[in-house]
Amino acid sequence: MPHVEAIKTTKGKHMTMKKLLAGATLALGITTGAYAQDDPTKVGFVYVGPVGDGGWTYEHDQGRLAVEEHFGDAVETVFVESVPEGADAERVMTQMALQGADLIFTTSFGYMDATNAVAAQFPDVKFEHATGYRRDTPNVSTYSARFYEGRAVQGHIAGHMTESNIVGYIASFPIPEVIRGINAAYLHAKEVNPDIEFRIVWVYTWFDPAKEAEAATVLIEQGADVVLQHTDSTAPQAAAQQAGGVVTFGQASDMAEFGPFPRVSSIIDDWAPYYIARTQAVIDGTWESMDTWDGIAPGMVKIGEITDAVPAEVKASAEAMIEAMRSGEYHPFTGPINRQDGSAWLADGEVADDGTLAGMNFYVEGLTGDIPQ
Amino acid sequence: MDLSAINPILLLASLMVAATPILLAAIGELVVERAGVLNLGVEGMMITGAVCGFIVAVNTGSPWVGFLGAAVGGALLSLVFGFLTQFLLSNQVATGLALTLFGLGLSALMGQGYIGIKAPDFPDWDIPLLGDIPIIGPIIFQHDPMVYVGLLIVGGVWAFLRYSRAGLILRAVGENHEAAHALGYHVIRVRMLAIMFGGACAGLGGAYLSLVRVPQWTEGMTAGAGWIALAIVVFASWRPGRLLIGAYLFGGVTVLQLNLQAAGAAISVEYLSMAPYLATIAVLVIMRAGRAPGSLGQPFHASR
Numbered sequence: 270m271p272h273v274e275a276i277k278t279t280k281g282k283h284m285t286m287k288k289l290l291a292g293a294t295l296a297l298g299i300t301t302g303a304y305a306q307d308d309p310t311k312v313g314f315v316y317v318g319p320v321g322d323g324g325w326t327y328e329h330d331q332g333r334l335a336v337e338e339h340f341g342d343a344v345e346t347v348f349v350e351s352v353p354e355g356a357d358a359e360r361v362m363t364q365m366a367l368q369g370a371d372l373i374f375t376t377s378f379g380y381m382d383a384t385n386a387v388a389a390q391f392p393d394v395k396f397e398h399a400t401g402y403r404r405d406t407p408n409v410s411t412y413s414a415r416f417y418e419g420r421a422v423q424g425h426i427a428g429h430m431t432e433s434n435i436v437g438y439i440a441s442f443p444i445p446e447v448i449r450g451i452n453a454a455y456l457h458a459k460e461v462n463p464d465i466e467f468r469i470v471w472v473y474t475w476f477d478p479a480k481e482a483e484a485a486t487v488l489i490e491q492g493a494d495v496v497l498q499h500t501d502s503t504a505p506q507a508a509a510q511q512a513g514g515v516v517t518f519g520q521a522s523d524m525a526e527f528g529p530f531p532r533v534s535s536i537i538d539d540w541a542p543y544y545i546a547r548t549q550a551v552i553d554g555t556w557e558s559m560d561t562w563d564g565i566a567p568g569m570v571k572i573g574e575i576t577d578a579v580p581a582e583v584k585a586s587a588e589a590m591i592e593a594m595r596s597g598e599y600h601p602f603t604g605p606i607n608r609q610d611g612s613a614w615l616a617d618g619e620v621a622d623d624g625t626l627a628g629m630n631f632y633v634e635g636l637t638g639d640i641p642q
Numbered sequence: 643m644d645l646s647a648i649n650p651i652l653l654l655a656s657l658m659v660a661a662t663p664i665l666l667a668a669i670g671e672l673v674v675e676r677a678g679v680l681n682l683g684v685e686g687m688m689i690t691g692a693v694c695g696f697i698v699a700v701n702t703g704s705p706w707v708g709f710l711g712a713a714v715g716g717a718l719l720s721l722v723f724g725f726l727t728q729f730l731l732s733n734q735v736a737t738g739l740a741l742t743l744f745g746l747g748l749s750a751l752m753g754q755g756y757i758g759i760k761a762p763d764f765p766d767w768d769i770p771l772l773g774d775i776p777i778i779g780p781i782i783f784q785h786d787p788m789v790y791v792g793l794l795i796v797g798g799v800w801a802f803l804r805y806s807r808a809g810l811i812l813r814a815v816g817e818n819h820e821a822a823h824a825l826g827y828h829v830i831r832v833r834m835l836a837i838m839f840g841g842a843c844a845g846l847g848g849a850y851l852s853l854v855r856v857p858q859w860t861e862g863m864t865a866g867a868g869w870i871a872l873a874i875v876v877f878a879s880w881r882p883g884r885l886l887i888g889a890y891l892f893g894g895v896t897v898l899q900l901n902l903q904a905a906g907a908a909i910s911v912e913y914l915s916m917a918p919y920l921a922t923i924a925v926l927v928i929m930r931a932g933r934a935p936g937s938l939g940q941p942f943h944a945s946r
Contacts, residue, residue, distance in 0.1 A: 318862075319750065319860070319861035319862055320861075321750070321753070321754070321757040321860065321861045322860060322861070323757060323758050323860065351861070351862060437904065443911075468904045468905075468906070469903070469904075470900055470903045470904050471903060471911045471915075472900075473911075473915050474865075476860075476862070476865075477865040478851070478856045478858075478860050478863045478865070479663070479851055479855055479856060479863065479864075479865060479867065480865065482855055482856050483656070483660060483855075483896065483897065483900055484900050484904075486656060487656070487897065487900040487901050487904050488904050490649060490652045490653075490656070490901075491648065491649075491901070491904045491905065493904075502856075502860050502863075503758070503858065503860070504856045504858070504860070507760070507856060507857055507858055511857075526758050526759075526760070637906050638906045639910070641910055641911040641912060642910075
């Protein structure tokens with residue numbers, strides 16, 4: 270299927286800049302750093318969905334706007350939306366680098382290979398890849414948020430709110446990020462409700478409103494009265510609202526328009542502070558390759574308002590849990606936890622290490638079904 | 643695996659709903675292709691219909707007026723295609739693809755201010771008496787009205803092509819436009835009308851997504867449904883009856899695979915996900931698609 274891509278630049282002189290900078294970079298081999306004094310620092314963003322998805326990409330774009338606001342004329346931003354993961358992504362990143370971008374944020378797991386390939390060709394351009402783990406060259410950083418902390422809160426509320434004891438879960442792709450979310454939600458739902466059962470549907474897309482709506486409807490028809498989603502559109506919220514009596518949570522963005530019910534809370538990604546800090550580092554020349562994985566404590570993950578549809582005592586215990594994670598007292602993956610096959614993973618009181626979490630490819634005990642390989 | 647969790651009645655009922663957008667788009671394209679024109683811009687017309695329908699419905703508060711707006715929007719966009727291919731004799735394949743790209747961009751632009759807004763309610767029709775029949779009632783007679791509008795359009799197209807004089811002319815134009823021209827029929831006019839009908843139907847299909855199925859506006863929300871509709875026309879060997887079967891088969895397998903997953907079926911997800919497409923391909927091969935209209939995709943000019 271063909272995709273539409275539109276290069277949009279926030280400052281006017283798009284074509285001239287492109288030609289000028291591409292020409293200058295190629296002919297003179299001048300590093301972009303040399304321009305830093307005269308020219309604004311150029312920051313590029315590659316998005317997997319449309320800016321108007323109301324979820325994942327929307328929040329990244331909010332981060333971009335925050336960068337513009339913070340730096341004013343000192344920074345110029347460019348973005349390309351709805352870029353398919355694969356060869357197209359590589360082309361878009363190359364084009365951005367040729368256009369003179371100093372820093373490029375690639376905001377989907379599936380851009381991992383493309384980001385590292387392009388970064389190898391442009392050693393003077395800094396690349397930041399969201400949710401990945403490969404940093405092949407010193408000009409690649411990775412960053413992600415500990416969404417599983419938010420998932421733990423969702424699981425806690427879901428376990429209390431469900432009456433059918435069936436929780437539906439719309440999963441996107443079988444990658445560690447998504448599996449971690451399922452495990453975190455399940456563990457904390459199980460903790461408050463031992464009879465809980467998770468029904469998981471893999472839709473193999475980050476964004477397909479019709480398919481997401483269908484998946485939500487199917488889960489609801491099979492008895493789920495709580496639907497968690499790891500996809501980016503608000504379609505499951507609308508489906509739940511139509512069905513009535515079904516609880517949902519906002520994903521990536523607040524999705525407050527569906528509150529106070531069915532949306533009773535949400536996980537909000539707040540990328541703005543990180544984007545501003547990294548842009549500042551490029552301007553200062555202090556940028557270094559690193560891996561950032563921040564959670565509730567630094568504010569990269571925020572929990573949207575828990576509405577009054579949630580009983581007061583549940584709201585209070587959920588908030589206590591958020592606070593415990595913020596202060597570092599509590600880690601959502603604290604033993605004893607067994608793997609799905611019954612073998613021990615974490616001993617009593619043991620806390621999961623980041624390495625295992627980053628590559629998580631197994632369900633915890635109690636979840637049914639297999640992870641697609 | 644807990645197959646008892648799958649309620650066959652609900653499954654069949656949601657099959658009809660899931661199939662409706664592609665059914666609407668496909669029946670329009672069928673008429674266009676029977677008139678000898680290949681319009682690959684179905685996806686673009688669908689998404690334009692989706693956004694036009696949504697904008698009109700939100701501003702008037704009436705989903706019905708919204709659907710009307712969607713049909714008009716889709717038809718207007720198809721006129722661009724019609725003008726380029728019929729009067730300027732541009733290449734139909736290239737123009738159709740361009741129409742899809744144009745439609746996706748245009749809809750994103752038009753929908754800028756409509757993100758995150760909810761569509762007005764479009765309640766299900768609980769048809770008295772018929773809706774109370776056990777089993778069949780909930781499957782067939784408790785849907786929103788557009789499901790039946792889709793079926794009516796399919797029935798209407800079937801009768802039109804089979805029994806009406808105008809339908810015969812349309813088919814003649816599609817089979818051999820030079821002969822039809824020699825007989826005194828206005829080839830271009832017939833084709834323009836068919837193209838507009840196709841655009842209107844695609845628009846309705848798109849609006850079904852944005853007003854009923856999802857129901858809200860998000861960019862790129864048709865996510866390839868238009869291409870499925872195109873495939874189903876070939877699958878149906880250009881016959882309305884088979885088209886209905888094809889759309890329901892595709893919708894059915896799509897819903898079934900989600901149901902099987904949710905019930906924890908021990909079949910791996912990849913196979914389930916490809917099932918709708920595999921089923922389409924398999925039936926295509928088995929049924930050996932009938933002959934395409936003779937003049938399909940060929941440009942016509944009276945001087946030749």
